[in-house]
Amino acid sequence: MSQEFELSNVSTMPVIALRGITVFPNVMIHFEVARAISVKALEDAMSAGQPVFLVAQKDISVEEPSGRDLYTVGTISNIRQILRMPGDNMRVMVEGHSRGRLIQLTASAPYLKAQVQEIPEEEAPDRPTPRQEALMRATYDLFQEYSELAPKVSPDLIVHLLASQEPGYIADYIAQNIAMRSADKQKILEELHPVRRLEKLYKLLQREVDILSLDAEIQSKAREQMADQQRDYFLREQMKAIQNELGEGEGGDEIAEYREKIAKAKLPDQVREKLNKELGRLAKQPFGSSESSVLHSYLDVCLELPWGKTTKEKVSVAAVKKALDRDHYGLDKVKERILEFVAVKQLAPELKGQVLCLVGPPGVGKTSIAMSMAKAMNRKLARISLGGVSDEAEIRGHRKTYVGAMPGRIINAVSQAGSCNPLILLDEIDKLGHDHRGDPASALLEVLDGEQNATFRDHFLEVPFDLSDVLFITTANTLDTIPRPLLDRMEVIELPSYTDEEKLQIAKHHLLPKELKRHGLTHAQVKVSDGAVREIVAAYTRESGVRVLERKLAAICRKAAMKIVDGEKTVKITEKDLHEYLGAPRYFPERQALEERVGVVNGLAWTSVGGELLEVEVNVVPGSGKVELTGNLGDVMKESAHAALSFIRSQAERLGIAQNFYKEKDIHVHFPEGAVPKDGPSAGIAITTAIVSALTGVPVRRGLAMTGEVTLRGRVLPIGGLKEKTMAAFRNGIRTVIIPADNEKDLEEIDQTVRGALQFHLVEQADQVLAIALPALNAGEKENTPKAEPETMLPPERGSAASRLRQ
Incomplete structure (x- = not known):
């Protein structure tokens, strides 16, 4: 090993007392120096190019150590680099050279100096013995295990160790780079024999591995034993903190708010259990998930419903009568029926399931009557327009798993009303649609059935909601398009046209x-x-x-x-x-039927917007017996024309008509306003009269209108919609009306003003119609004309009866 300086057996050199650090030979390490005596020692040693003696303190709390506060064995080191830090600190990099023994301190100011004896390293044999080889391999394996357990251990350390075959160097290198108590490191430093040093290190390393294994096991058990509630609380607190940092926090525990709302609401047990279950699912959802938004929407809708909330109903016949009289003129029978309904409600408050259906032409006050009832009875009003609704989900709602799901209109109406006993107005129930998305009329069967709607289930809510306290009122222009099972659940109140x-x-x-x-x-x-x-x-x-x-x-x-x-x-x-x-007048009622005309008869028709005057025109020209029917007629009306023609052929001789007219004459029957579809049998006697007038040239009596179905034998059958038809005759200046005798029972339903202004002829046979409508024909064929019925008004003692709906 090369040395950068000559060192005698004992030398005097600066001493740096280390706190919590041990430096080993042949290892490079850097550390920070803060004490003034240590900084001064480093500066002088660096300036003089001499080594320093690094020795550990026994007690790291001593600020000014003396000889007894220092270990005797340390490391003689070379200074490689000094870096000054902010303040008075200094960062120094040193390389351990050899072990040294402290003989005595020679100076304590301005820094520590001491006589140090160098301890030479025992030379290792060129080839390690099998025991040494086994010890080194065991140390490698143990250090690798340590590196897996200990954090922040560089993989390069193992590679560096594998390149060395010196037991002493391996022991020093591992001791320098692992976390170990200073006293244990000092023991390794003080051991001079390389193999024994490695043995000591192995024991200490085994102890550290055991400690790390126990620590990992304790941490694992602690994590497993952590309560789910505490873990969830910790995670929720973290999530709230993150949301607040992102500006997405709501400033409160929404789960706790939902739980409080559920506890305060007057919910049935089944509903409360369902909402608590959904709330538990919401608490487990991660922030921003699609399922979380669905559950939020579901809970909000359910908790906004007025569970158990009702308005104090004023069931007073006098109050409702006052409100109806204030807002509506006339409609006496309609008001009477509504007051009867309120009177029964006043005597039997628990009566359920009554549904009123107000039927009448547009503009007669159906909707306003319902609004007046709601105001007079102190019920919240919710109006639902059903015109054109063809999706069953509009009534029952969508499943909440669908994108954009929402409750149906019934539940929405209850939510908007804010009470469980509102008056829900189902407008235009006769205009419900029907397509591949379902039949909303079938969905309304449950809503309007008093036996079922106490547990009405909306697809979105998935829990029953009680609709038995809701007062349903429906409106329609006609009953023909309302399915019979739905109509059977409603009590019909007809609103006639106004005079x-x-x-x-x-x-x-x-x-x-x-x-x-x-x-x-x-x-x-x-x-x-x-x-x-x-x-x-x-x-x-x-x-x-x-x-x-x-x-x-x-x-x-x-x-x-x-x-x-x-x-x-x-x-x-x-x-x-x-x-x-x-501007100029649009209608001239006085012009209708003021002149006697040949082949033109005023018929009466019923429409969804009231009664209408319907002219029948017949033209007869020489030809080959063709019959032309025009005016956008339906099949039933065409059949009526053919039936009328057969009856006339059977009575041709008596009526003074040529027997072979059906061979030599072309007959054209036309109904004006061809753009308007027309159908129904009630124009039978009008067609018969018009054809006879055209064939005989006898003009039809002025100021006359008629309605009735005719058979091949000339019988006149009853019709429906008499109130609307007579109202149309009255509006158009007609003074005489021919109606079937079987409709006499319906005359009492006609408005008093109309009954007083019109003369009614009740007929049973077509001959009677011809006798009244064609007086000139009657004078010419007096001997063959049957006796006509007198002009008949409704006897006051007649009782009421429902008219037959024969159109």
């Missing part, structure tokens, strides 16, 4: 004040006469309800507002002024 007098009163007391307020006007500024309102109803609107009338009044208010702004103080509007405000 002109009712429209006048509604306009005066409801519509006009409402429009004046909307347009910022007062009754003193704008005055509309009753005559003007009557003229609007007769010449500018043709409807069953009052929506168009409301729009016309709004148009008048707008133009009146312009005049008020221009400086006029008062605007008075009479029927003579309507042309200025609304």
Whole structure:
């Protein structure tokens, strides 16, 4: 081994007392020096190019060590590098040269100096004995095991050891680079015999390996024994801290908040158990997972529902009657039925399952009646429009596992109402759709069934919700498109069309004040006469309800507002002024059937928006017996025309018609307004009368309308929708109406104003119809004409009966 300087057996050199560090020969190490005496010793040694003696202190707490505070064996070392650190510290790199023994201290200021005797290293044999080889291999294996257990042990250390075959060097190198107590390292340093030194190291290394193994085992057991709750708490606290750092924290324990909400809510046991289970799943979800967002949404929806919350219902017939009379004019029978419903509710509060269905043309007040009931009974109102709904999930909701899942409209309505006993208005139930996504009408069967809706299950909630306290009211324009099982669950209340007098009163007391307020006007500024309102109803609107009338009044208010702004103080509007405000009249009811016309008969039709006057035109021209039917007719109406023609052929001789007319004449039956589809058998007698009039040239009586089905034998069968049809006749200036005798029972359902203005002829045979409608034919064939029924009004003692729905 080469030496950079000559060293006698005993030399005087600077001494540096080490605290917690042991330096071995032939090993390079760096450490920090802070004490002034040590810094001064290093500086002088570096300047003089001489070695320093590095010896460990027995007690590291001693600041100014003396001879008795130092071990006697240390390491004579060469200084390789000195690096000054901020402050007074110094970082020094030294290389151990050989062991040395401290003889005595010769100086203690300005730094320690001592006489040091160098201890020569025993030379190892050229070839190690088998025992030494076995000891070195065991040491290699043990050190490798140590490096696997101990943290921060460089793999290069093992490679460096394998390159050496000197037991003493191996012992020194391992002792320098492992974590060991200073006293144990000092024992290795003081052992001069190389093999015995390696043996001591092996024992100490075995002890360190055992300690590390026990430490790893203790840590493993401690981790296994850690309670799941404590671990979850620790992880949640970490997650909250991370979220707060990212600005995503909510500032509270949401799991605890959910648990508190579930505890406070008045939930059924089944629902509470379900929500607690879902909350437990949420607590285990990692932050930001898709399942976490689904569970958040589910818990929020469930806890927002008004479990057990109700409004104090005012079941008072007087209150409801006052509200209905205040908001609606007329509709006496409808109000009576609603008050009966409230009276039964007042006597039997626990009565469940009553569902009302308000049926009538648009604009007659179905929705507003339901709103008035909700207000009078102190129930929250939730309105659901079912027009065009074709997806069953709209009613029952979606499974919460689907993307964008949400509860159905029923549960949403209850949530918005904020109580378990709202009034839910199902608008336009007759316009439900049906396609591949399911049948929403079938889903409503459970909702509207009093025996089932106490445990209604929405697909999103997956728990039962009680709908038995909900008051359901549905509206429809027609019953034909409502499935029969669904219609069977509802009690139907029909709202008829308004008469002109009712429209006048509604306009005066409801519509006009409402429009004046909307347009910022007062009754003193704008005055509309009753005559003007009557003229609007007769010449500018043709409807069953009052929506168009409301729009016309709004148009008048707008133009009146312009005049008020221009400086006029008062605007008075009479029927003579309507042309200025609304333009030319659109309808001329007085022109309908004012002249006697050949081959033209006024029929009466029922539509979903009320009754309509339906003309039947027949033209007869020479030809080959062809029959043409036009006007966008349905199959039933075409069959009625053929039945009428067969009846006329059977009665041709008696009616004064040529026997072979069906061979020599072409007959064209047409219904105007061909863009509108038409179907139903109730135009049978109108077609019969029009064909007879065209074939005989006898004009039809003026001011006459008719409705009824005709058979091949000339019998007149009953029809439906008589209220709407007679209302249409009244609106169009008709004064005489022919109806089937079997419909006499339905006359009491007709409005009193209409009954007083119309003359009704009840007929059983088509001959009676011809006798009334074709008086000239009757005069010419007096001897063959059957006796006509007298003009008949409804006897006051007649009882009520449901009309047959025969269209």
